[in-house]
Amino acid sequence: MRILRKMAEMAANAKFRIKLLVSYFVLVSFIILILGFAYYQISSRNMLTNVRESLGNVVINNNQLLDEKLQYIRDKSEMLPIDNELYRVLTEVDASDNESLLKADRRITQILFKYFGGDTDMYASFILTPEYNFGNTARMFVMPQGFFASSLYRQAVAGKGDLVWIPTYRFAETLGEKDMSELTFEFSKLASAVKVLNLTFLDEKGIFHSLPQTMPKPILMVNLTTDYIGKLFADYAQQSEFQHLSYGIVDESGNVVIDSDPERVARLDAPSWLGEAMAKKNGSIQKVINGKRMVISFSRMESTGWISYIEIPVEDALQDLNALRRYSSFFLVVMLLVSIILAYVMSVYITKPISRMKKAMKLMERGNFHIHIPEHGRDEFGHLIRTFNHMNGRIQTLIEENYASRLREKEAELMALNLQLNPHFLYNTLTTLYWIAVENNQQEMSLIIHNLADMLQTSTRNKKETWPLRTDLDWLNKYIYIMSSRFENLFYVEMDVEESLLDMEVPKLFLQPFVENAIIHGLAEKEQGGKIGIKGWSDGDKVQFTVVDNGRGMDKEQIDKIRSGKAASTGMPNVEKRIKLLYGIQYGLDINSSEGNGTTILLRMGKQPGQQDRTEVQ
Known part of the structure; x- marks a missing residue:
């Protein structure tokens, strides 16, 4: 408290030049800081909004392109159950005859190529039965025993004839290939679509046939690599100006389908914001992740229900605003220097007229109203001095006018009281005329006067x-x-x-x-x-x-x-x-x-x- 008292005392006793200099310094600093802060906040808000919209558009566009590809697979898979040739091949094959199996494999490979061969980005497609894996096995091979014992088969059965999308999984672990778990190979991580094929056949006579009940239903398996799914996001990440951009796709349960970090692929690593994203389906949010504020733009894929997202730190989104801080600091220093010079010049210019007026006021305190300060210039101080001189000449007149004004106010009050009496006088006069008319037996006239008096009284009250x-x-x-x-x-x-x-x-x-x-x-x-x-x-x-x-x-x-x-x-x-x-x-x-x-x-x-x-x- 003593320090504050001393500072206040020093400020009160400081010279005008010092006060003016400090006030300029504080005022200019305050204005620049407030304007800089406001501009920074508005700019950062607008920039974040633009970044969120831009990332949102990228995610939506990429999803649309992926949906088109995945929808192509779904559409083709809907045609397979009514393919007559596929029905004949699978019903006529002799599972105990290797030659019959090989012939059926060639024909089914051609059928799969007819449906899925046009998409060069697709990794592999098969039709699996408990006895054999039909399809092109040049790039990869799936053992039927491992498949029918895996979760892929169980999810296909649960789909009841619908195409089921399986998030990225580790091939060796999921299909029971323990010997391959320590190896590194091209298709170690896959995303697949599986479907139970309820095959039907319409013969020349128009008779509808379905698979015999004793024959197990074949399973369609379409395999996609993470590169197939994440290529669009990877290309955008390489071209993006953001240094710490990350992306990914997760399913409803939090299984990682693709991720910019390859180590997280095929894991159950659900983001903390997944529930909110699933509810909104599309949009952008800001979250604190690992101590950093992140901007996350996401969109739900129509074909699979998976959530695609791109996230960047807020610092990256606002990196262009760092220059604004430097410019604001430089501008503050320059303005402070200018304010010091201007404060000194203005203090010298202002103090001289103030000193003259100070002396004149001391004389006025003693009752001397005939003071005249020399008038110089046409600026505000010159006008102030002329006004001061004029005040001395008018002060006595103002005192007299003050007394006269009070007298006029009293007269106005009296006149208002007189005006208030006039309606009452008129009403009383009409009442007198009414009684005169009654006494003279002038009934019509008395009623007219009576009505007029009532009208007047009602209006004035x-x-x-x-x-x-x-x-x-x-x-x-x-x-x-x-x-x-x-x-x-x-x-x-x-x-x-x-x-x-x-x-x-x-x-x-x-x-x-x-x-x-x-x-x-x-x-x-x-x-x-x-x-x-x-x-x-x-x-x-x-x-x-x-x-x-x-x-x-x-x-x-x-x-x-x-x-x-x-x-x-x-x-x-x-x-x-x-x-x-x-x-x-x-x-x-x-x-x-x-x-x-x-x-x-x-x-x-x-x-x-x-x-x-x-x-x-x-």
């Missing part, structure tokens, strides 16, 4: 922008009574408003302008028979009102003037604007009228007033 519909209709009925007294026998009004709406809040006097327009303009030329219909009803989440008259109506030009605000009438635009402000721009009014056919005004509003941005209304 309610200062809000809305009131209940019940209040608005009561006010409107009084207005209609006054107007019907003025225009005797000219019109009558029918009102049909749902009772459930009477307590809802509505804009004050929102129907009155339309009733007034109907009386003054719509029905003015009629001598009698005028009709005004007012209707209100609920329509889902909104409420609608109509004001209909049978007056002279309006043409399109008049309606356009009202909508554009060019017409003399201000009541209708005012109501529409208030509705939009209270309920939203989707509400308002529609005018439907034509000359000689009356006018219909439709008002649409919400059930509850709400806030609405003015920018949206305008």
Whole structure:
């Protein structure tokens, strides 16, 4: 704490130049570090995204090419069970006659070549029976006894006639060739596809034949090397710019089919992220593997269900960003040097005018407001000095204006109180006129004055922008009574408003302008028979009102003037604007009228007033 106190005391007592220099240093360092950090984070995020997309596309493309090859094998294997020649060869061969077996082997080899010989990348294909291995054994040979005792045969039987893909396995260990386990040979690690052949035959008479029940069903075995499966990934790894790229293919159980590390092939070495990849099928994830953050892009093969993946360290993906760190460090050093020079120059330039103002302020503390500092230059300091000098000349005037302003505020308050009294005075006057009319037995006049007084009182007491519909209709009925007294026998009004709406809040006097327009303009030329219909009803989440008259109506030009605000009438635009402000721009009014056919005004509003941005209304 003592050290912090001493540092704070030194900072408080330091000269302005030192403070300016340190502040420049801290500010520039902070800005550069923040900008560098932000740019690095954004760049690294974008670069990781691009790398993930690129690796994902590579995996998907490679899978598509592999799927095409493996699907070719599957398609061909579906044709073998209905091959008539293969059926005849296997049913006619004499397992006890070597010559018969050799002839059958040549014919079956030709049949296999017809189906699988077009793919030069395929290693070998056989049809195995307990007695013999039919096929081209030039590259490899599979003993029937070892095969039918192996897991390959059991998986083929479990497939029930479907082609079953077997992940990479060690040939000698899986097929029981113990003598070959210590040897190194070309096909020591294989991936295979096996299938039980449910052979059928259709003779010339159209009779369908299947293998005799006493005859064991032959097994198709197609062998693929790891190079066949992993060639595309190996080629990409050689051409890639990433130094520590690795790849592989694993099955659902975690058996390694291929791997960039040959020692892991044909092992049960499931990656920790395999479950997540199997659930997603395609995509990219980031995981910490052996203490390193890794980017893993993966895709599931449609033909086999295996997961192909490519993974690289995040450091490799961001290797191009190392240059950014060096440039940022160099830029920081340069900017710090520049900031020190600028801080020194600016401190000298700033301190002189500040010193002059400091002396002038001391004189002002003593009550001397007639100080004048010499003015030099048009910069901020020159403007500050001129403002300081002007302040001294104006200070007394400001004090006087402050007193005068307070007096005017008091006068304004008194005037506001007087204005508040005016409505009450007018209401009391109307009440006096009402009683005079009653005393003189002028009933019509007394009712008009009474209604007018109630209207005035209702309007002045309610200062809000809305009131209940019940209040608005009561006010409107009084207005209609006054107007019907003025225009005797000219019109009558029918009102049909749902009772459930009477307590809802509505804009004050929102129907009155339309009733007034109907009386003054719509029905003015009629001598009698005028009709005004007012209707209100609920329509889902909104409420609608109509004001209909049978007056002279309006043409399109008049309606356009009202909508554009060019017409003399201000009541209708005012109501529409208030509705939009209270309920939203989707509400308002529609005018439907034509000359000689009356006018219909439709008002649409919400059930509850709400806030609405003015920018949206305008």
